[in-house]
Amino acid sequence: GMMPVGPAPGMSPPMGGHMPMMPGPPMMRPPARPMMVPTRPGMTRPDR
Template identity: 95%
Template sequence: MGPSPPGMMPVGPAPGTRPPMGGHMPMMPGPPMMRPPTRPMMVPTRPGMTRPDR
């Protein structure tokens, strides 16, 4: 009962929450997926549609 809680806590949430939350959450749904598609899509679409539209 002694080595059970301290052994499962650092081995469970430590290696399980570090790779998926530190390499998948901030690198997939945040900056890399929303930044690359929004920059190239807004740059060629805004100056190209605003020039002939004006």
């Protein structure tokens, strides 16, 4: 019974891809979203 249940048995199914340290895309990470919002063109240069 060594069947391929996925890329990591006990990393994605139990967590559901909610950990920010997961080897997934930076768009799914919660701490990466708030950092990309203030980088918008206009919000970072309110003085100009």
